[in-house]
Amino acid sequence: xxxxxxxxxxxxxxxxxxxxxxxxxxxxxxxxxxxxxxxxxxxxxxxxxxxxxxxxxxxxxxxxxxxxxxxxxxxx
Numbered sequence: 001x002x003x004x005x006x007x008x009x010x011x012x013x014x015x016x017x018x019x020x021x022x023x024x025x026x027x028x029x030x031x032x033x034x035x036x037x038x039x040x041x042x043x044x045x046x047x048x049x050x051x052x053x054x055x056x057x058x059x060x061x062x063x064x065x066x067x068x069x070x071x072x073x074x075x076x
Contacts, residue, residue, distance in 0.1 A: 043070050 023031075047069060050062035 040067070040070060047073075
């Protein structure tokens, strides 16, 4: 029947001097590092060692092997 009023100001801060909306620091950090995440995801898809399996322990192992292979490729 009645809708609750949601306060939108909790998600954004407004700079009092320039009147700009500032994003939270966590979102700014995520946006600045998203390129690295996209690159790792692309390399994991291209050079993957994972196999089809149902055991969660093997899935974790293959994921760690993918990341280790990418790290070895970068440092070499």
